[in-house]
Amino acid sequence: MSIVVKKWNELAEVKAELAARDWFFATSGNLSIKVTDDPLTFLVTASGKDKRKQTDEDFLLVDAAGRPAEKTHLKPSAETLLHVEIYNRTNAGCVLHVHTVDNNLISELYASNGEAVFSGQEIIKAFGIWEENAAVRIPIINNDADIPTLAREFANHVHGDAGAVLIHNHGITVWGRTAFEAKKHLEAWEFLFSWQVKRLLLQRAGLPVG
Numbered sequence: 001m002s003i004v005v006k007k008w009n010e011l012a013e014v015k016a017e018l019a020a021r022d023w024f025f026a027t028s029g030n031l032s033i034k035v036t037d038d039p040l041t042f043l044v045t046a047s048g049k050d051k052r053k054q055t056d057e058d059f060l061l062v063d064a065a066g067r068p069a070e071k072t073h074l075k076p077s078a079e080t081l082l083h084v085e086i087y088n089r090t091n092a093g094c095v096l097h098v099h100t101v102d103n104n105l106i107s108e109l110y111a112s113n114g115e116a117v118f119s120g121q122e123i124i125k126a127f128g129i130w131e132e133n134a135a136v137r138i139p140i141i142n143n144d145a146d147i148p149t150l151a152r153e154f155a156n157h158v159h160g161d162a163g164a165v166l167i168h169n170h171g172i173t174v175w176g177r178t179a180f181e182a183k184k185h186l187e188a189w190e191f192l193f194s195w196q197v198k199r200l201l202l203q204r205a206g207l208p209v210g
């Protein structure tokens with residue numbers, strides 16, 4: 001099996017799992033997986049598709065600038081430049097972007113802080129952090145409509161081989177060394193967002209939560 005087919009199947013599996021969670025509303029979301037390092041190539045979702053569907057036109061191979069690496073009628077995701085920033089700056093192997101109601105609410109609630117911080121949750125261990133009462137923070141950036149501008153702002157927060165950024169009233173982009181790690185981190189962030197939104201509602205209702 002060629003490396004492209006192997007990586008295609010890996011990304012298709014992650015895509016199916018995120019689809020099963022119903023995280024691809026209204027064609028939103030984009031995913032990618034690194035195929036080669038030198039030169040850099042990665043498979044990225046084709047733009048505008050319903051990512052819940054599985055077809056043989058789901059992904060296309062792009063180069064280090066996010067341009068198609070082979071002749072194709074498919075268009076790379078409109079947000080490919082964000083994936084480009086991650087692969088060019090880190091050793092990440094996979095990037096996942098989803099729009100959920102919870103990630104949008106958290107991005108709105110904490111936009112003025114420029115970040116959202118979570119602590120006191122067992123699931124923080126999914127990030128490889130084992131200390132008791134550890135805190136995790138996720139930056140929140142403005143949702144600039146101009147993608148090159150958005151990608152430049154986004155790049156300021158791309159530091160390690162695994163990480164995540166919230167885009168205000170848009171969605172989350174998560175990356176990891178492997179597809180397994182990226183998906184684990186995405187699920188952990190979404191757990192924290194959902195937990196926090198529900199806690200705030202229960203607090204508002206006068207119920208005794210933290």
Ligand SMILES: CSC[C@@H](O)[C@@H](O)C(=O)COP(=O)(O)O
Pocket residue numbers: 026027028029030045046047048049076077078079097
């Ligand atoms: C309908 S979602 C809006 C899109 O602009 C974008 O944010 C998105 O996540 C999907 O765009 P795509 O070009 O299909 O990767």
Ligand SMILES: [Zn+2]
Pocket residue numbers: 028029030079097099170171
């Ligand atoms: Zn998006």
